[in-house]
Every structure is written in C-alpha cells, then in structure tokens.
Amino acid sequence: MDSKKKNSGTKFKAVDLDVSVNVSQSSPIKEFGKLLIGFSFLIAFLFFISGAIVNIIVPLIPPELEAKIWNFDNIENPSLANTPHQARLDRVFAKIPEKTLSKLPNYPYRLIAIKNHTVNALALPGGKIIVFSGLIDLVKSDDELLFVIAHELGHFASRDHLHSLGREFLFSLFKAFLGTMPSLGDQTQMLLAKGYSREQEIEADSWGYQILKDSGGSTSEAINFFELLQKKDGVHGQFDKITNGLMRTHPYPEERALRLKNIEER
Amino acid sequence: MIDNIDLIIITIFLAITYATGNSIEKKHFRQLLERESKTKNIPVSSNDEPFEQSEHVQIELLVGSCVIGSDYFKRTLAALKGIFGGKIGAYESLLDRARREAILRMKESAKENCVEIACFRITTTNVQPGMLEAVAYGTAIYKKA
Numbered sequence: 001m002d003s004k005k006k007n008s009g010t011k012f013k014a015v016d017l018d019v020s021v022n023v024s025q026s027s028p029i030k031e032f033g034k035l036l037i038g039f040s041f042l043i044a045f046l047f048f049i050s051g052a053i054v055n056i057i058v059p060l061i062p063p064e065l066e067a068k069i070w071n072f073d074n075i076e077n078p079s080l081a082n083t084p085h086q087a088r089l090d091r092v093f094a095k096i097p098e099k100t101l102s103k104l105p106n107y108p109y110r111l112i113a114i115k116n117h118t119v120n121a122l123a124l125p126g127g128k129i130i131v132f133s134g135l136i137d138l139v140k141s142d143d144e145l146l147f148v149i150a151h152e153l154g155h156f157a158s159r160d161h162l163h164s165l166g167r168e169f170l171f172s173l174f175k176a177f178l179g180t181m182p183s184l185g186d187q188t189q190m191l192l193a194k195g196y197s198r199e200q201e202i203e204a205d206s207w208g209y210q211i212l213k214d215s216g217g218s219t220s221e222a223i224n225f226f227e228l229l230q231k232k233d234g235v236h237g238q239f240d241k242i243t244n245g246l247m248r249t250h251p252y253p254e255e256r257a258l259r260l261k262n263i264e265e266r
Numbered sequence: 267m268i269d270n271i272d273l274i275i276i277t278i279f280l281a282i283t284y285a286t287g288n289s290i291e292k293k294h295f296r297q298l299l300e301r302e303s304k305t306k307n308i309p310v311s312s313n314d315e316p317f318e319q320s321e322h323v324q325i326e327l328l329v330g331s332c333v334i335g336s337d338y339f340k341r342t343l344a345a346l347k348g349i350f351g352g353k354i355g356a357y358e359s360l361l362d363r364a365r366r367e368a369i370l371r372m373k374e375s376a377k378e379n380c381v382e383i384a385c386f387r388i389t390t391t392n393v394q395p396g397m398l399e400a401v402a403y404g405t406a407i408y409k410k411a
Contacts, residue, residue, distance in 0.1 A: 014306035014307050014309075015306070016299075016302075016303050016306065017302070020362050020366070022358060022361075022362045022365075023355070023358050023359045023362045024353050024355035024358055024359075026353075026355045028284070028288075028339070028340075028343060028355065028356055029284070031343065031355060031356075032339075032342075032343050032346070035343065035346035035347065035350065036346065038346075038350060039346050039349065039350075042349070178349060183272075183276065184276065184342070184346075187272060187273050187276065
C-alpha cells in the first residue's frame with residue numbers, strides 16, 4: 001500500500017505477498033465429500049468383516065451355554081403369571097408340533113407375558129420369548145398370536161440376537177483401534193445395522209410363516225396381522241415411511257404382508 | 267418419531283459451521299493482507315545480530331500471540347483425514363492465520379521508530395484439542411532520535 005513510506009535505516013525493499021504458500025488451495029467441501037465416501041466404505045468394510053467373523057463364531061456357541069449366560073431369571077412379572085394372558089400364550093405355543101420345534105436350536109424355550117401396553121414381542125438370548133399384553137390384547141385370532149411367537153422362534157432359528165450382538169461388539173473393537181473416530185462413523189454403522197436388522201426380520205417372517213403352516217394354522221392370519229399393524233399405525237406410519245425409512249429396525253407392516261403374500265402364491 | 271434426528275443435526279451443524287467458519291476465515295485473511303501491507307517496512311529476521319549495527323540504538327522485547335480455534339466442520343474434516351492421512355488443508359489455513367496474526371501483533375506492538383526486528387522466533391502450542399496458540403517474539407531495534 002504505502003511502500004514509499006519513509007522508514008529510516010532500512011536497507012531492504014518490501015513487497016506485498018498475495019497468497020500464502022502454507023495454505024493448500026483445495027476446496028474443503030470437495031475434500032470432505034471424498035473423505036466421507038472413503039470413510040463410509042471403510043465402515044461398511046469393517047461392518048461386513050465383523051459379520052463374517054460372527055458368522056463363524058455363532059455356530060460354535062451351544063444354545064445351552066447361551067441360556068446359562070443370559071438366564072433373565074428375574075424378568076418374570078408375577079402379576080401376569082397365572083392370568084388369561086399367560087394361559088393364552090401357553091395354549092398357542094402348545095399348538096406348535098414337537099417335530100417343528102426339534103428343527104430349531106436346542107433352547108429351553110419359555111414364553112412370558114408381561115403387562116405393558118406396547119404392541120411388541122421380543123426374543124431374549126437364551127430362549128425366552130417376551131410378549132407384551134398390549135399385543136396379546138390386540139390380536140383377535142390365536143393363529144395371529146401363533147405367527148408372532150413363530151416369528152420370534154424364527155429369530156432363535158437364525159440366532160439373530162447373537163449375530164447383532166457380535167457385530168456390535170466387534171465394531172466397537174474396531175472403533176477402539178481406529179482411535180478418534182468422528183461420530184459420523186457411528187451414524188454409518190447404525191444405518192448398516194438397521195438395514196441388517198430389517199433383513200433379519202424378513203428372514204424371521206418366513207420362518208414364522210413356515211412354523212405357522214406346520215402347526216396347521218391359517219397362513220392368511222399372518223397377513224391379517226400385518227394389515228392390523230398397518231391400520232394401527234395409520235397416517236403416522238405413512239409419514240414415518242418418508243422421514244424414517246432407513247432408520248427402522250423392522251420393515252413396514254404392509255411390506256411384510258406383501259412378502260408373505262408372495263410366499264403364499266409360490 | 268424421527269430416529270435419524272442425530273444425522274440431521276450433524277448435517278445442519280456441519281453446514282452452519284462450514285458457512286460461518288468460511289466467512290470468518292475469509293474476513294481474517296483479508297484483514298491480514300491489509301495489515302501486513304501496512305507493516306511490511308519493518309524487516310524481520312531470525313539473525314542474532316541486527317543489520318543495524320550502531321551504538322545509538324535501543325532494544326525491546328516484542329511478543330505477539332494469537333489463540334485460534336477450529337470449527338466443527340474443520341475438526342470433522344481433520345478427524346476423517348486422521349484416518350486416511352494426507353495434507354490437512356483445513357488446519358493449514360488455521361495455523362497460517364494464527365502465525366500471521368501473531369507476527370502482525372508483534373510488529374504492531376513496535377513503536378514508531380523501529381527499524382527492524384532481530385532474533386525473531388515463532389512457536390505454537392496446543393491450548394486444547396482444536397484450539398492453538400501461536401507466539402511470535404523478537405528484539406525490536408529502535409534508532410535513537
């Protein structure tokens with residue numbers, strides 16, 4: 001600017017520098033995009049590697065050992081132990097023939113009704129199936145309930161809980177090795193894990209369908225059940241589909257109904 | 267209801283911090299150029315011996331320091347780079363700003379009759395992750411009036 005300004009005793013002529021050589025002139029957005037893609041691939045790779053390792057390890061764990069590790073002895077809710085809810089569960093479970101059960105892993109299967117308005121059922125590691133009273137009240141026919149139980153048995157058949165748990169565990173191990181990992185890694189892993197979970201549900205649905213058929217139940221009740229769920233979700237379900245599709249652990253009821261219809265036609 | 271709220275928040279955060287960080291950085295670089303031009307007539311050297319060898323001089327220690335923080339976008343970018351390696355451009359500009367600001371503050375703290383700054387040194391320290399300080403110091407040589 002004012003290079004001609006007098007500065008006594010200066011032997012040097014000053015010049016302006018426009019750019020700093022110490023700063024890379026690259027676009028940060030472009031760089032970020034490239035890194036993000038690379039990073040997602042890395043996470044996906046780790047996710048599938050952990051899946052492959054888990055696939056080797058899970059068959060080596062006997063169901064009896066699993067039941068010992070996770071016994072969940074204190075989960076029973078005494079208030080529903082001798083109620084119509086529990087009785088209905090036991091009655092429906094008894095419909096499943098011994099031959100079908102023998103095809104499944106050798107778990108000490110037990111059904112437990114729990115007082116809760118949530119419409120859900122869970123397969124706990126070690127062979128316990130939790131069914132909430134909300135679901136037992138919702139389903140009209142016994143075959144619908146049988147399908148729900150059969151679906152949970154399907155999870156045991158593929159030992160899904162061990163697979164998900166193993167993947168989570170191995171992934172956190174890899175994460176520890178990677179050191180400081182941006183939270184985006186967790187997000188990517190979560191998306192992949194949710195996708196995997198939906199696959200497991202579909203697999204468990206086909207198991208459930210098969211078990212229902214073997215037990216002499218009416219398979220159309222399974223489709224009815226999903227239509228019932230869809231009706232229950234209503235408009236909210238449609239909204240959720242748009243905003244939340246990739247984050248769901250379960251596929252949409254209508255999708256599941258459609259899949260079962262396809263199996264039926266085959 | 268919306269499970270992917272984390273992802274949405276992160277994306278919004280990244281976008282906002284990129285926009286604000288970028289505008290702050292551009293403004294700072296503009297200011298730096300202007301101020302550097304104003305103070306460019308004071309030579310700075312790392313020589314122990316000043317160029318101005320005269321008995322009629324006064325000396326003074328000048329210290330300029332600048333603490334600068336990175337934004338969320340830069341930190342995320344750097345963390346990703348930390349996995350794959352390579353030049354971390356986002357931090358290069360940050361450090362460059364800190365260094366130049368520190369030198370400028372040092373030069374600006376010199377009085378009117380300063381003819382040069384000798385024995386110049388510069389150093390950086392980490393204040394906390396993503397936040398650093400650059401300290402520039404040197405000996406101002408003043409001509410006695």
